[in-house]
Amino acid sequence: MTPHISVIIPIYNEEANIEHLWARLSKVLKENFDERGWEVVMTDDGSRDRSLEMVLEIARQENRIKVLEFNRNYGQHAAIFAAFAHATGSVIVTMDADLQNPPEEIPKLVAKVDEGFDVVGGWRQERQKNDSFFPTMPSKIVNAMTRKTTGVKLHDYGCMLRAYNREVIDAMLQCKERSSFIPALANSFARRITEIPVAHAERAAGDSKYGLWRLINLQFDLLTSFSLLPLQMLSVLGVVISALGFLLFIGILIYRFINPAGTVEGVFTLFAILFFFVGCQFIAFGLLGEYIGRIYVEVRDRPRYMIKKVYNNQSHIS
Ligand code: UDP
Ligand code: MG
Numbered sequence: 069m070t071p072h073i074s075v076i077i078p079i080y081n082e083e084a085n086i087e088h089l090w091a092r093l094s095k096v097l098k099e100n101f102d103e104r105g106w107e108v109v110m111t112d113d114g115s116r117d118r119s120l121e122m123v124l125e126i127a128r129q130e131n132r133i134k135v136l137e138f139n140r141n142y143g144q145h146a147a148i149f150a151a152f153a154h155a156t157g158s159v160i161v162t163m164d165a166d167l168q169n170p171p172e173e174i175p176k177l178v179a180k181v182d183e184g185f186d187v188v189g190g191w192r193q194e195r196q197k198n199d200s201f202f203p204t205m206p207s208k209i210v211n212a213m214t215r216k217t218t219g220v221k222l223h224d225y226g227c228m229l230r231a232y233n234r235e236v237i238d239a240m241l242q243c244k245e246r247s248s249f250i251p252a253l254a255n256s257f258a259r260r261i262t263e264i265p266v267a268h269a270e271r272a273a274g275d276s277k278y279g280l281w282r283l284i285n286l287q288f289d290l291l292t293s294f295s296l297l298p299l300q301m302l303s304v305l306g307v308v309i310s311a312l313g314f315l316l317f318i319g320i321l322i323y324r325f326i327n328p329a330g331t332v333e334g335v336f337t338l339f340a341i342l343f344f345f346v347g348c349q350f351i352a353f354g355l356l357g358e359y360i361g362r363i364y365v366e367v368r369d370r371p372r373y374m375i376k377k378v379y380n381n382q383s384h385i386s
Contacts, residue, residue, distance in 0.1 A: 071107040071132065073097070073178060074157030078147035079123065080113040082165040084273035086122045093171040094130070100175045109134045109151040110165075114141035127379055135379040142373045144228075144277070145250055150373050152237050161231045162250070167272035169229035176264060177231035186236050186258035189222055189251065190229035190266035213291065222263055225251045229266055232258075246365055246372050249290050256294070292362055298355045309348060316341065 075093065079086070097106045112120040112135065120137060127133040136150050148162055159181045163169040169190065180188040211225050232254055239257035240250070255261055278286075291298055 071105040071157050072159060073101045073104065073106040073174075074155035074160045075106065075108045075174065076148055076151040076155060076160060076162045077108065077110045077165050078113055078144045078151070079110055079115060079119050079165045080141060080144070080147070080277055081115045081117045081119060082274060083115075083117040083119045083122055085166050086119060086126070088272060089165055089167055089171070090126050092167070096171045096174055101178075107132045107134060107155070107157060109136065109155050111136040111147035111151045112138060113143065113147040114138045124379060131381045134381075137376045137379070139374045139376040145248060146373045148228075148250055149240075149248070150375060152241055154378065155237070158234045159231055160234070160237050161229075163229045166274065168269055169227070170267050170269060173229060173266045174231075176266070177229070180262055180264060181231045181233050185260045185262045186233050187254050187261045188231040189224060189261070189263040190227040191222075191224045191263045192227050192268035193265045194268065213287070216297070222251075222255070222261070224263070225249075227251075227266065227268070230254075244366075244369075245293060246370075248293060249286065252290060252294050288358060292358055299359070302352050302355060305348060305352070309345065313341075313345075 075097070077089075082089075093108070097108070110123050110133065112123060120135075123133075123135050127135050134154055136147075136154060138147065138150070152160065159178050161174055161177060163171065163174075173190065177188045177190065211223065215221055215225075228251075230251060236254050236257050240248075240253055243253060
């Protein structure tokens with residue numbers, strides 16, 4: 069029988085959380101979904117601590133756990149993607165391993181998918197303030213920009229406690245691109261999308277795996293993989309700048325006619341303008357480079373991840 073609920077958890081150096089996570093998650097799953105069936109797919113994203121051992125230890129006792137082992141760290145979204153490919157459930161739930169997403173919310177999400185929604189997002193109405201400075205502060209901007217670029221009005225794109233129906237997952241698995249941001253990608257294949265408020269806790273133990281640089285990278289991913297907006301903005305900017313340049317030219321001409329002697333201050337003005345243009349060009353080149361870089365990455369067509377081993381139903385484990 070195919071399990072009806074698949075819960076997917078990416079794991080990267082989470083040894084301090086695994087035991088507690090499993091205690092809470094298994095309780096929820098056993099209480100709510102034993103009848104219709106469930107499975108948990110965990111991807112060990114190249115952890116350097118005891119995470120894998122601990123997960124395997126649990127899997128030895130519970131054959132509804134599947135464990136994928138990456139040969140190195142490929143990132144949260146690659147880990148989730150790999151698990152998607154191995155999940156067999158008709159409703160698929162993703163969550164973090166650090167207990168920021170309470171497992172107790174899973175039945176609510178699943179109920180919404182059962183109602184007929186394709187994608188159900190968790191919405192952290194009250195984000196924990198010391199969720200580290202960086203993730204909370206720019207996440208408002210991230211959410212606003214994502215809303216604009218993807219055209220789907222969700223409040224919270226950053227929350228990984230989400231549920232999907234099978235069709236959306238199958239569609240996502242057909243995407244060949246590497247730098248994909250799962251919540252936005254899912255929305256592009258879903259017809260009925262909803263969001264429900266979920267509780268949100270502080271990270272139970274360990275540190276966030278996202279520094280400022282990874283967040284910036286994620287934002288670039290979002291911007292370039294889901295819209296051509298930056299390219300279009302470039303043309304708008306170009307038009308505006310040339311219009312301004314033209315006006316300035318006319319202005320200087322007129323000024324010359326009125327006051328043929330006044331030239332000196334103009335040099336400084338021109339310098340200022342020049343710097344402005346040079347700045348704009350750099351922004352433009354940067355954005356073009358970003359797209360070209362991504363094209364380069366895509367055409368190389370490297371595998372998105374490499375699974376070292378799949379541990380499934382005890383047989384491979386002992
Ligand atoms: N994660 C992962 N690979 C990574 C970074 C993170 O699999 O390279 C996992 C991590 O173990 C956790 C989830 O992704 O289960 C979210 O990570 P984290 O809590 O560090 O992100 P934050 O909550 O700070 O956004
Ligand atoms: Mg976290």
